[in-house]
Amino acid sequence: MTTTAVTVAPDGGPDPRVTDDRAPDHRGSWVPNGAMIATRFMELRRRRGLMAALILVNIGIPVVFLTVRLVAHAVAPHSYGPAGGYDLFTSMVAGVLFVFGFIVAATLGCTAGSVDLTEGMFRHLVVTGRSRLALYLARIPAGLAIIVPLVAVGFAFVCAVCVLAAPTQLEFQGVPVPVGLSQPAFETWAAGHPDEVICNFGFDIGPNSALLPVVNSVPCGGGNGPSIQKGGPGAPATSQVTQAQVEDAARQIARSNYADYARRFLSPSVSLMVKSGLWIELYAAIGFLVGLGLSSLMGQRTVPVILMIVLEIVLTPLLSHSPIAHLLNVQRSLVGIAVTHLEPGGLPSVFGNSQNGGPRVPGVTESTTVAICVIVGWIVVWTALGAWRMVTRDA
Amino acid sequence: MTTTAPPAPVPDADGQWAVETHGLTKRFKDNVAVDGVELLVPRGCAFGYLGPNGAGKTTLIRVLLGLTGADAGTMSLLGYEVPRHRDRALARMGAIVDEPRFHGHLTGRQNLQMLAAAREPAARARIGPSLERVGMAQRADDKVSKYSMGMRQRLGVAACLLGDPQLLILDEPMNGLDPGGMLEMREMIGSLVAEGRTVVLSSHLLDEVERTCDAVAIVDRGKVIRQGPIADLLAGAAFELQVDCATPERAAALLGGTAWAAGVHPGPDGLRVDLAAGTDREVVAEVNRLLVEGGVSVYRLQEVHASLESWFLEVTTRLGVDR
Numbered sequence: 004m005t006t007t008a009v010t011v012a013p014d015g016g017p018d019p020r021v022t023d024d025r026a027p028d029h030r031g032s033w034v035p036n037g038a039m040i041a042t043r044f045m046e047l048r049r050r051r052g053l054m055a056a057l058i059l060v061n062i063g064i065p066v067v068f069l070t071v072r073l074v075a076h077a078v079a080p081h082s083y084g085p086a087g088g089y090d091l092f093t094s095m096v097a098g099v100l101f102v103f104g105f106i107v108a109a110t111l112g113c114t115a116g117s118v119d120l121t122e123g124m125f126r127h128l129v130v131t132g133r134s135r136l137a138l139y140l141a142r143i144p145a146g147l148a149i150i151v152p153l154v155a156v157g158f159a160f161v162c163a164v165c166v167l168a169a170p171t172q173l174e175f176q177g178v179p180v181p182v183g184l185s186q187p188a189f190e191t192w193a194a195g196h197p198d199e200v201i202c203n204f205g206f207d208i209g210p211n212s213a214l215l216p217v218v219n220s221v222p223c224g225g226g227n228g229p230s231i232q233k234g235g236p237g238a239p240a241t242s243q244v245t246q247a248q249v250e251d252a253a254r255q256i257a258r259s260n261y262a263d264y265a266r267r268f269l270s271p272s273v274s275l276m277v278k279s280g281l282w283i284e285l286y287a288a289i290g291f292l293v294g295l296g297l298s299s300l301m302g303q304r305t306v307p308v309i310l311m312i313v314l315e316i317v318l319t320p321l322l323s324h325s326p327i328a329h330l331l332n333v334q335r336s337l338v339g340i341a342v343t344h345l346e347p348g349g350l351p352s353v354f355g356n357s358q359n360g361g362p363r364v365p366g367v368t369e370s371t372t373v374a375i376c377v378i379v380g381w382i383v384v385w386t387a388l389g390a391w392r393m394v395t396r397d398a
Numbered sequence: 399m400t401t402t403a404p405p406a407p408v409p410d411a412d413g414q415w416a417v418e419t420h421g422l423t424k425r426f427k428d429n430v431a432v433d434g435v436e437l438l439v440p441r442g443c444a445f446g447y448l449g450p451n452g453a454g455k456t457t458l459i460r461v462l463l464g465l466t467g468a469d470a471g472t473m474s475l476l477g478y479e480v481p482r483h484r485d486r487a488l489a490r491m492g493a494i495v496d497e498p499r500f501h502g503h504l505t506g507r508q509n510l511q512m513l514a515a516a517r518e519p520a521a522r523a524r525i526g527p528s529l530e531r532v533g534m535a536q537r538a539d540d541k542v543s544k545y546s547m548g549m550r551q552r553l554g555v556a557a558c559l560l561g562d563p564q565l566l567i568l569d570e571p572m573n574g575l576d577p578g579g580m581l582e583m584r585e586m587i588g589s590l591v592a593e594g595r596t597v598v599l600s601s602h603l604l605d606e607v608e609r610t611c612d613a614v615a616i617v618d619r620g621k622v623i624r625q626g627p628i629a630d631l632l633a634g635a636a637f638e639l640q641v642d643c644a645t646p647e648r649a650a651a652l653l654g655g656t657a658w659a660a661g662v663h664p665g666p667d668g669l670r671v672d673l674a675a676g677t678d679r680e681v682v683a684e685v686n687r688l689l690v691e692g693g694v695s696v697y698r699l700q701e702v703h704a705s706l707e708s709w710f711l712e713v714t715t716r717l718g719v720d721r
Contacts, residue, residue: 028518031485038515038522046512049503123499124512127557130463130495132488133516398465 087168112294193257296385492558547574
């Protein structure tokens with residue numbers, strides 16, 4: 004190699020025409036500043052197509068579903084039940100908002116984690132000298148500032164409809180029942196409505212039970228008790244049954260149904276709504292952070308989005324249905340199962356299964372400590388992986 | 399009472415060189431993209447970094463900026479040792495690497511806001527002036543997806559100016575510019591240099607580099623093979639003498655036997671005499687004397703020095719033969 008001496012160099016010192024009195028601005032710090040977060044928020048929010056899709060899935064689906072129910076109930080109230088109510092709330096939260104909130108958040112996270120790279124902005128940002136870790140971490144509050152309100156709006160709409168359009172009277176097993184009764188009050192009410200209780204409430208008595216002649220004495224016109232055994236060979240004469248015995252039988256049947264009744268409300272309580280809201284926000288935040296880390300790690304958006312959707316609607320339901328002896332710890336390590344462990348009481352288990360027609364219960368059980376560790380682990384590991392790749396990646 | 403040792407002092411931005419590398423090497427598996435580069439870019443000048451496609455120009459820039467790591471060697475930018483003090487160096491720099499790409503769904507101004515947010519607070523106040531300076535103020539609020547390549551180049555330069563840089567590194571800044579845009583870019587680079595800033599630009603447009611830059615480095619196969627002021631480099635190149643005369647064949651016979659004529663090429667209107675690099679100017683007078691004394695009527699003598707382009711081709715062609 005031939006190197007010719009350079010002679011156009013100035014005298015060597017800093018050129019006085021260029022001022023450089025700037026103070027150190029800590030741009031090597033890993034902490035993002037407010038402006039970085041604000042501009043990242045702007046960058047994500049102005050993706051109109053993405054925002055429209057997220058709003059459509061997370062808000063549009065509940066809005067359309069509940070609006071149709073509202074209209075149907077308004078047009079034909081006898082054919083279509085109320086649009087709101089407690090049961091609908093629990094179904095919407097556990098069945099729709101929980102799952103779609105996660106998918107929406109994961110999609111946004113995957114976008115936030117990859118677009119700088121795919122759109123060529125990453126190297127511009129790196130050349131500013133700002134810490135790459137700070138560039139990564141700025142995406143977290145910016146993305147959460149979008150996803151948390153988005154999930155909250157969808158949830159608030161569901162809450163509003165479920166409360167405002169709740170039925171005015173509770174129907175328990177086809178019988179209008181006052182809401183919020185204590186067990187003694189429920190039994191007292193049952194004693195006052197023995198025929199309705201005996202003919203409609205579910206109960207199971209053996210052929211030799213003392214209750215059998217009593218319930219057989221009540222003339223039911225097609226009651227829907229599931230296991231009621233009325234009449235039959237050898238049934239005692241109904242003329243021997245007194246009104247007091249009938250009322251006592253109704254009390255006993257009511258007592259056996261109280262646990263199920265106690266879970267029925269006209270509309271969700273404020274406490275349940277708050278807990279449910281925080282719960283789906285937690286899951287959405289996890290979805291965002293995992294999506295962010297995964298897409299940053301992979302350097303693209305499409306495949307991570309697909310993987311997140313597969314995790315949510317295929318893998319987690321598949322592995323959560325029932326315990327598998329050799330895979331129990333793998334099942335417990337799924338973040339979806341861990342989060343459902345923190346599900347507020349009163350909601351059916353998202354990924355559980357139903358037994359004897361009752362509410363769904365978790366198929367895989369784990370302690371609260373394990374569930375929290377799994378959740379924290381997912382957040383920390385995926386965030387660390389995404390940040391590590393961002394720091395070490397060629398720009 | 400305990401005392402804490404003060405942190406090691408960080409060298410301030412001084413020193414003769416804006417960019418200084420020693421033995422800088424970057425490999426991609428078996429391919430050595432940057433091969434022991436010794437580069438010295440003086441402060442306050444426009445410096446061209448030239449080389450054929452695949453010579454390693456962009457890779458060297460990426461290594462300097464920390465976009466990818468070096469495998470060996472040392473480097474400093476504006477006197478700051480990097481990568482140790484890269485954040486301090488980059489705070490005083492601006493750069494475009496490859497084609498400038500931005501978020502297409504944002505406007506030019508919004509893209510600059512994102513970049514300014516990552517810089518010091520004062521950078522936000524420079525967005526407007528930067529856009530003004532590159533002639534993008536009128537289109538700053540249009541989406542970047544609607545920009546032409548030339549407009550993106552200008553926006554890239556505006557992004558470089560956000561940090562009030564002492565050193566700008568521009569990778570092919572003339573790409574996509576129309577002749578008017580190239581002229582404006584050349585003038586802008588000149589004005590930046592006039593302000594005392596250093597501009598390093600890589601380009602394959604040798605003519606533009608010759609007009610824009612004070613010094614150049616030629617890179618080939620990852621190695622810097624020549625560097626220095628353009629005038630000095632071309633002074634070391636061969637040149638030719640155009641001779642308009644009445645009898646070119648006779649003139650060729652007279653000059654063909656001389657020691658200093660590397661080649662004599664007669665034509666219908668005269669002849670061309672190749673002179674070796676470093677030939678004394680007195681040779682021109684000697685040519686005239688020989689021809690006149692030999693009975694050849696001489697109408698005109700003209701020295702034709704090599705352009706950067708011809709010199710570049712000469713250098714790279716010789717290298718090609720050596721391979």
